[in-house]
Amino acid sequence: MNKREGEGCPHKNSDAAQDRDAGSNPSSPVITAFKVFQQELDTKHDKYERLVKISRDVTIESKRTIFLLHRVTSVPDAEQVLNEADVKLDGVRQKIGQIAEELRGEDIYQFHRAFTPGIQEYVEAVSFLHYIRHRSLISLEQINARLVFMRNGKMEAQGSAEAVPLAAQVLTFQVTPSDYLLGVADLTGELMRMCISSVGNGDIDTPFQLSQFLRQIHDGFSYIGNTGPYEVSKKLHTLRQSLGKVEDACYTLRVRGSEIPKHMLADVFTSRTTVIDPEEGVV
Known part of the structure; x- marks a missing residue:
């Protein structure tokens, strides 16, 4: 007489039971570990998407600045156009400050592909303005020197009434x-x-x-x-x-x-x- 499948194989029956228990038990160490992984991946994905949206805004505003700067060859008052471009680039830098806030405490190269198009467009716009004014190429150090931001509002240390030191409120972004x-x-x-x-x-x-x-x-x-x-x-x-x-x-x-x-x-x-x-x- 043939034995039923799995009969006489106590190890197989035990492993199958453990798998069923792990799948049905939400407090299983395996399920708990994968929930942590899911949360980490979701958090990273959300941050990546936010950076893509900010980078798109940086790209759009930088392009508008470039289009504006092309008017300097056809207007009587070039300085007015340059000042208007300065104002637009200040707004772009505020957007880059949002990128710096998102990247605080992160490895930027994990998210570099999300924001690099906007940063390249910003470099193009700010270097174009610099050339029109000074007839020279702006350096990387000069660009980064203007990408230092102060965090808005007063912050307090967690679990303490003391204010966070000033250095902790400064954000920098390095191109x-x-x-x-x-x-x-x-x-x-x-x-x-x-x-x-x-x-x-x-x-x-x-x-x-x-x-x-x-x-x-x-x-x-x-x-x-x-x-x-x-x-x-x-x-x-x-x-x-x-x-x-x-x-x-x-x-x-x-x-x-x-x-x-x-x-x-x-x-x-x-x-x-x-x-x-x-x-x-x-x-």
Whole structure:
């Protein structure tokens, strides 16, 4: 006579019973451990999503600042535009302060992908403003120096009536070198557009200044080569295209500038850049 399945196998029956007990017993050590893991993962996911939303706001406001700065080549009072851009960037920095608050006590590289697009766009905007004002490249240290925030409100130590020391209320955000480089690489596209606008307004000097400045940036990136982050080497191609267009504008101005009326220079330059790179998308 055949034995029923599992009969005579006390170890199997015991293991199955333990599995059933673990699944039905909420106080089981295994279930308790997995509940802790679930809570940690949910908390991390929620924080990641909040950082993505803040980064999106930083990106939008930074782009608006860049669009505003492009008006400096066509308005009589450039300083008013620059002051308005300063106000907008102050608002962007407040958003970055929210990122710093979310990252307090965390490893930023766990969440870096969530906020890096916004930080790169901010670097692009603040470096564009700095160039228009000072005709130089802003440094990473100068950017980080303005990303120091004071926490709002007075805080008290937990379980004590004493106030938290001032140092505990200060938050800092440090732009990473890779985000800085990526933002500077994107800056070159805005400088190329500024060159086109300057030519259209009859400004003959700005394109030559931009050409020299972009050449210096290109030389700096050439020192990095393939040793830097992959995204940096990928954007080096766009940088070279922007430099080539600006140098072509300078060539057109130098060789044919006296032949072409100033109001037609931009049209001639635009048609030449289209021939150079007809398949390029939006930078």
